[in-house]
Amino acid sequence: MKYDNERISDISLFFLLSAAITEVGVLEMPRLFAESVGRDLWLVPLLMIPVLLLSLYLFCLLGKRFPDETVFEYGPRLLGRPLAQVLFAVLIAYWFLVTGRMMRDFADVVRLTLLSLTPAEVIIGSMLVSATYLVRKGLEPISRAATIIILITVPIGLGITMLTYIKTSPVMNMRPVLAHGPWKVLKEGVRGVGLVEQLSAFFVCFPFLSKPEKAWRTAAISVVITILLFANVTFSTLAVFGPVELVHVRLPALSAVQTVEQPFIFIESLSSFYVATWIAQMFITIAFMLWLIATGIQKWLGHRDHIGLATPALPIIYLISLSPANVAALDKLIRIQENCGVFIHLILPLILLIAVRRRRKPEQTNKQQGREDGDS
Amino acid sequence: MTSKGRWTLVFLFLSMFIFCGCWDRTEIDERAFVVGVAVDLAEATETNGSKPPSPQHFPFIEKEAGDTSLTYTHKQISYLMTVELAVLHALSAGPSDGNKEGTGDPSWVIGATAPTIQAASTAINLRVYRPLFFGHQQVLIIGEEAARENLRPILDFFTRHTRTKRKMRIAIAQGKASDILSIKPRLEALASVYLFRLFQSAPQHSLGLDADLNQAIVSLHSSGHAVISRVRRSLDGQEAYNGGAAVIKDWSLVGWLEDIETQGYLLAKGVSSSGRVSIPVATRPSALIEYVYHHCRTKTNARIEDGKLSFEIELCLEGFITEETAAADLTTEFIGWVEEALSEEITRRVHMALHKLQKTYGVDALELGRHLEISDPKLWERIKGDWPQLYPTVPIRIDTTARIRRTGSTK
Numbered sequence: 001m002k003y004d005n006e007r008i009s010d011i012s013l014f015f016l017l018s019a020a021i022t023e024v025g026v027l028e029m030p031r032l033f034a035e036s037v038g039r040d041l042w043l044v045p046l047l048m049i050p051v052l053l054l055s056l057y058l059f060c061l062l063g064k065r066f067p068d069e070t071v072f073e074y075g076p077r078l079l080g081r082p083l084a085q086v087l088f089a090v091l092i093a094y095w096f097l098v099t100g101r102m103m104r105d106f107a108d109v110v111r112l113t114l115l116s117l118t119p120a121e122v123i124i125g126s127m128l129v130s131a132t133y134l135v136r137k138g139l140e141p142i143s144r145a146a147t148i149i150i151l152i153t154v155p156i157g158l159g160i161t162m163l164t165y166i167k168t169s170p171v172m173n174m175r176p177v178l179a180h181g182p183w184k185v186l187k188e189g190v191r192g193v194g195l196v197e198q199l200s201a202f203f204v205c206f207p208f209l210s211k212p213e214k215a216w217r218t219a220a221i222s223v224v225i226t227i228l229l230f231a232n233v234t235f236s237t238l239a240v241f242g243p244v245e246l247v248h249v250r251l252p253a254l255s256a257v258q259t260v261e262q263p264f265i266f267i268e269s270l271s272s273f274y275v276a277t278w279i280a281q282m283f284i285t286i287a288f289m290l291w292l293i294a295t296g297i298q299k300w301l302g303h304r305d306h307i308g309l310a311t312p313a314l315p316i317i318y319l320i321s322l323s324p325a326n327v328a329a330l331d332k333l334i335r336i337q338e339n340c341g342v343f344i345h346l347i348l349p350l351i352l353l354i355a356v357r358r359r360r361k362p363e364q365t366n367k368q369q370g371r372e373d374g375d376s
Numbered sequence: 377m378t379s380k381g382r383w384t385l386v387f388l389f390l391s392m393f394i395f396c397g398c399w400d401r402t403e404i405d406e407r408a409f410v411v412g413v414a415v416d417l418a419e420a421t422e423t424n425g426s427k428p429p430s431p432q433h434f435p436f437i438e439k440e441a442g443d444t445s446l447t448y449t450h451k452q453i454s455y456l457m458t459v460e461l462a463v464l465h466a467l468s469a470g471p472s473d474g475n476k477e478g479t480g481d482p483s484w485v486i487g488a489t490a491p492t493i494q495a496a497s498t499a500i501n502l503r504v505y506r507p508l509f510f511g512h513q514q515v516l517i518i519g520e521e522a523a524r525e526n527l528r529p530i531l532d533f534f535t536r537h538t539r540t541k542r543k544m545r546i547a548i549a550q551g552k553a554s555d556i557l558s559i560k561p562r563l564e565a566l567a568s569v570y571l572f573r574l575f576q577s578a579p580q581h582s583l584g585l586d587a588d589l590n591q592a593i594v595s596l597h598s599s600g601h602a603v604i605s606r607v608r609r610s611l612d613g614q615e616a617y618n619g620g621a622a623v624i625k626d627w628s629l630v631g632w633l634e635d636i637e638t639q640g641y642l643l644a645k646g647v648s649s650s651g652r653v654s655i656p657v658a659t660r661p662s663a664l665i666e667y668v669y670h671h672c673r674t675k676t677n678a679r680i681e682d683g684k685l686s687f688e689i690e691l692c693l694e695g696f697i698t699e700e701t702a703a704a705d706l707t708t709e710f711i712g713w714v715e716e717a718l719s720e721e722i723t724r725r726v727h728m729a730l731h732k733l734q735k736t737y738g739v740d741a742l743e744l745g746r747h748l749e750i751s752d753p754k755l756w757e758r759i760k761g762d763w764p765q766l767y768p769t770v771p772i773r774i775d776t777t778a779r780i781r782r783t784g785s786t787k
Contacts, residue, residue: 112538118399133387172750179753240590244598248535259590261543269511 010214012143013205017222018154019146019284020198023102026230027109027253027278029195030237032334034246036188041246042174042238045231047189048196051346052223055193058349059202060216065356067212071203072299078355087348088300091203094337094344095296096313098197099289100320101333103127106282108327109251113275124321128314131287135310139208139291146284153277158229160274161236161253163260170239194341195334196223198285201292204299250327290317405464408506411483412460412568414553415530416519418489419454455522455530457496458487458554459508460568467565482565485558493533511539514572516546516589517607519553523622523629527596535593542590545575547605548622548629555609556616567616574618575605582642582651583635584618600626603633603641603733603741623732625739633729640729643722644689644742644774646674652698653725653778655717663702667718667780669695678748680755686771687744691722696782706783718778726774738768 008016033041066074071091075084106127107120115123134142178185193199202219206212237252240259249255257271293313294306303309324330466482488499497508516534518527534540549556561570578586585605595602602624608617619635633641642648650670657663671694679686697706697714704710733741745763749756759766 115400116538122399129387129390172746175750176753179749179757242594242598245594248597255542259542259588261588 006139006208007210008140008143008208010209010211010218012140012147013209013215014218014222015147015150016139016143016284016288017198017219018226019150019281020201020288021196021223021226021285022229022278022281023105023198023285025195026233027251028105028334029230030234030252031246031249032195033188033192033234034243034252036191037184038180039173039176039243040178040180040185041243042170042231042234043178043185044188044192045227045234047185048192049224049227051190051193052196052199052227053220055199055345055349056202056219056223057216058346058353059199060219062349062352062356063202063206063212063215066206068207070205070207070295070299071352072296075352078352078359088296091200091344092293092296092300094197094200094340095289095293096316096320097333097340098337099286099293100317100323101330101337102282102286102289103317103321104324104330105334106279106286107321108330109254109275110279112251113254113271121318121322124318127283127286128290128317131283131290132310132314134287135290135294136307139205139295142284142287142291145287149280149284153280154229157274157277158232160257160260160270161233163270164236164240164256166260168239170235173238173242190346191338191342193345194338194343196227196345197337197341198288199223199345200341201288204292204295293317402507406506407509408504409462409464409512410459410508410510411462411512411566412515412517412557412571413510413513413534414458414487414517414519414549414557415493415522416456416458416553417453417521417525418456419452420521420525421452452491453525453529454489454491455493455496456487456489456519456554457493457500458485458557459497459500460485460557460566461504461508462512462566483567485554485567487554493530497533509539510534510537511541513540513544514568515575516544517549517553517556517571518546519549520551520629522553523548523624526627527624527629528627531589531593531596534589540589542593543588545572545605546587546589546592547571547575547607547618548624550606550608550632555613556607559609559613559616561615571607571616571618574607574616578605578618579649580651582639582648583620584638585621585642596624596627599740599743599745600624601739601741603739606632623737623739623741625737630737630739631732633732636725637729637732640722640725640727641733641741643672643691643693644674644676644726644729646672646676648672653718653721655714655721657700657702657704658717660702663700663704665697665702665714666699667695667714667778668698669693669778671695676742676744676747678744678751680752684771685748685755685759685766686773687747688773688775689726689742691726691774691776693718693722693776693778694781695778696784697780698784706787711780711783715778715780718780719776722778723774723776726776730772730774734768734770734772738764740767744770744772 029045030041033044037044062071072088075087078084079087103124104120107123110123111118111120134145202215206215209215233253237246237249237256240256241249241252246252254271254274257274260270290310290313291306294310297303297309297313298306324333461484463480463482463484466480486500486504488496488502490496490499501508518530522530534544535542556571557567559567559570561567564570564573575584575586578584585603587604592602592604603621604624605618606620606622608619609615610617619638621633621638621641622629623631623633639648639651643651649672650668652666652668654664654666657665673692675690677688677690679688700706730742733739740763744767745756745760749760
C-alpha cells in the first residue's frame with residue numbers, strides 16, 4: 001500500500017530526521033553524560049554513532065523486507081495477533097510517554113529562559129495546538145517545515161556554540177582519557193541510543209518514503225551529522241564548565257552560551273537567539289512525534305486516515321506532560337525512557353528480524369516439499 | 377462561511393490569548409535594573425541549645441544513637457545586600473562622562489539586611505516598587521567578613537537565578553563591599569560599570585585579576601579553592617583599586633596575594649598575557665629598566681625521580697624595553713644581561729606567589745594535582761586522598777626565560 005499524498009523524498013527524510021532528533025537532549029545531554037561517566041562524557045556521543053547506525057541498520061533490514069507496510073501491518077504476521085497487540089500498545093504508550101516528557105521539558109526550558117511567568121499549561125497547550133495544525137496536513141508539510149527550519153537554525157546554533165571555544169578549550173578537561181576504564185563509557189554509549197527516541201519512527205515511516213531503498217544511506221548521514229552536532233555541544237560545555245560543574249548546571253548548552261563575551265558581539269542576550277533556534281527545532285520534533293502517534297493509532301485501529309486522530313491524543317500528552325511533580329522527577333522519567341528506548345531501538349527490531357527469519361524457514365521448507373512433490 | 381473557515385477563525389481568535397505571552401509582559405520602565413551587587417556580613421551569632429535540627433526538614437541528617445545529650449551549635453547569619461540600580465531617565469538624559477549636573481544621579485545604591493540574598497532582595501523591593509531585574513548585573517562584590525564566613529550560600533543565589541549572567545565579574549572587597557559600590561567614579565556614570573571595566577583591564581598589567589562568576593564557581597565546585605579578584609576603595613572614596621587577589625580555601629577567604637604575587641601566580645598559571653617588570657641596573661642603583669611582556673608561554677610538568685614527586689614550571693616570556701633610566705648603551709651583551717636579570721626577577725615573583733599559596737594557605741590554585749592526574753592517572757588515584765597534606769611539601773622548580781625583542785623607538 002502506497003501513500004501518494006504523504007510521501008517524502010530522501011532529502012526530506014534527511015532534514016526531517018535531523019530536526020526531529022534535535023530536541024531537549026541537545027540542551028541537557030552533557031549533564032546526563034557527566035552524571036554517568038564524569039570526565040569521559042565527550043566520548044559518549046562518539047560511541048553513540050556506531051550503536052545508532054546498528055539500530056538504524058536493523059530498522060532498514062525490516063524496511064527492506066516490508067517496504068510497503070508499517071509494523072502495525074506486518075507485526076501480526078510475524079508475532080501472532082495477541083503478541084502483536086501487546087507490541088502495538090507498548091509502541092503507542094512509548095510515543096505518548098516520550099512526547100509528554102518532551103512537552104514538559106520544553107515548557108520548563110521556556111519558563112526558565114524566556115517566559116518565567118507564563119503558566120506551563122499555556123506553553124504546552126499552545127505548542128501542541130500549533131503542532132497539531134501541521135500534523136493534520138500530513139508528513140510532507142512537516143518535512144518541508146523541517147527543511148526550512150534546519151537550514152536557518154543549524155548555522156545559527158552552530159555559530160553560537162563555536163563562540164564558546166574562543167576563550168576556552170575542552171582539551172585540558174578531556175584528559176586523562178578513560179582513567180576509570182572503558183566500561184562505563186561503553187554502557188552509556190549503548191544507553192544513549194535510547195535518548196534518540198525518534199528512531200522508532202522507522203517502524204512506521206517506510207511506506208511514506210518515495211525511495212525506500214535510499215533510506216539507510218540518507219538516515220545514516222542524517223543521524224551521524226546530528227550526533228556530531230551533539231558532540232560539538234558536549235565539547236563546548238566541557239570546555240566552559242569542566243566535568244564537575246556540568247553536573248550542577250541544569251541546561252549546560254544554554255549556560256555555556258551565556259558565558260560568551262566578545263567585543264564584536266553586540267547582542268546582549270545571545271542565549272535568547274540560541275533558545276529561539278531550539279524552539280523552532282522543537283516544534284518539528286513535537287509535530288513529528290504527534291504525527292507518529294496519530295499514524296500509529298490509525299494503523300492499529302484500521303482508521304481511514306490519521307487526520308482526526310491527532311487532536312484526541314492531545315489531552316493524553318498534556319496530562320502526561322504535567323505528571324512529573326518536579327525537575328527531579330522529570331530527570332528520573334528521562335532515565336526510564338532511555339532504558340525503554342534501548343529495548344525499542346535495539347532489541348525489538350532484532351526480535352522482529354528473528355521472527356522474519358523463523359517465518360521464512362517453514363516457507364522455504366514448504367516450497368522445497370512442494371517442488372519434491374511435483375517432481376515425484 | 378464554511379465549517380473549515382469558522383474553525384480557522386476560532387483558532388485565530390484563540391491564538392490571540394495563547395501565543396502572545398502577555399503573562400511575561402514587563403515594560404522597560406517597570407523594572408529596576410540591578411547593575412551591581414555588594415554583599416557584606418551584617419551579623420553572625422552562634423547560639424547553643426539542646427534542640428537538634430528537625431529531622432523532617434533535613435531527612436538526610438542521620439540521628440546518632442544517644443545523641444540527645446549533645447548540644448547543637450546554631451549559627452545565625454544575616455547579610456547586608458547592597459544593590460546599585462541604574463536610574464534610566466538620568467542615564468539617558470545625562471552626558472556619559474559622569475557629569476550629572478541637572479540630570480539627577482544615574483545611580484541609586486540601596487541595601488537591606490536579611491538571612492538570605494533572596495530575602496534581602498525582597499526586602500529591597502519593599503522600598504523599590506519595581507521588581508529587581510538581575511539580567512544586566514555587571515559585578516558582584518563580596519565583603520571580606522562575608523567571604524571569610526562562607527561563599528557558598530552567597531554564590532548559590534547568583535548561580536541559581538535564571539536571569540543572572542555567569543560572565544559578571546566577581547571580587548572580594550578588602551573591607552566592606554558596600555563601600556566599593558558607593559564610590560562615585562568620574563569616567564563612568566555607574567560605579568558597577570566602572571568596576572566592570574576596571575576588572576576587564578586587569579590582563580593589561582596582570583597585577584590584578586579579571587575573574588568572572590563562571591570561573592570562580594567552576595573552580596570552587598571542583599576543589600573548593602579559587603583565586604579571585606581583590607578590590608579596595610581609595611581613601612577619598614573616589615576610585616577603586618584592582619590589585620592583588622583573594623585566596624579562597626574550602627569556600628572561605630583565607631588570605632590575600634599582593635600585586636606582585638598575583639602577577640607571579642598568573643604567570644605560573646599561564647594566563648598572564650601582558651604585564652611589566654622592572655629591574656635595577658647593577659652599576660647605577662637608582663636607575664631602572666622597565667620591561668613589558670606581551671606574550672608568556674607556560675608549561676607545567678609533573679616529575680617522579682627516585683620515587684619522589686616534584687613539579688617543574690617553565691616560563692618563556694617575550695617583550696620589549698619601554699624605559700631605561702641608566703642611559704646605558706643597549707648592546708647585545710647588555711640586553712643579554714638584562715634578560716638574565718629579568719628571568720631572575722620573574723622567577724622570584726613566581727616563587728613568592730607559590731610560597732604563599734603552597735606553604736601559607738595550602739591552596740592548589742595552580743592545579744598541580746590536575747597536572748599530575750593528566751600525566752600519571754594511576755599515581756594520582758593512589759595519592760589523591762593525601763594530596764592536601766602532600767601538596768605543601770612538594771618541590772616546585774621554576775625555569776624562566778625572558779626575551780627582549782625590541783627596545784622601543786630609541787636605540
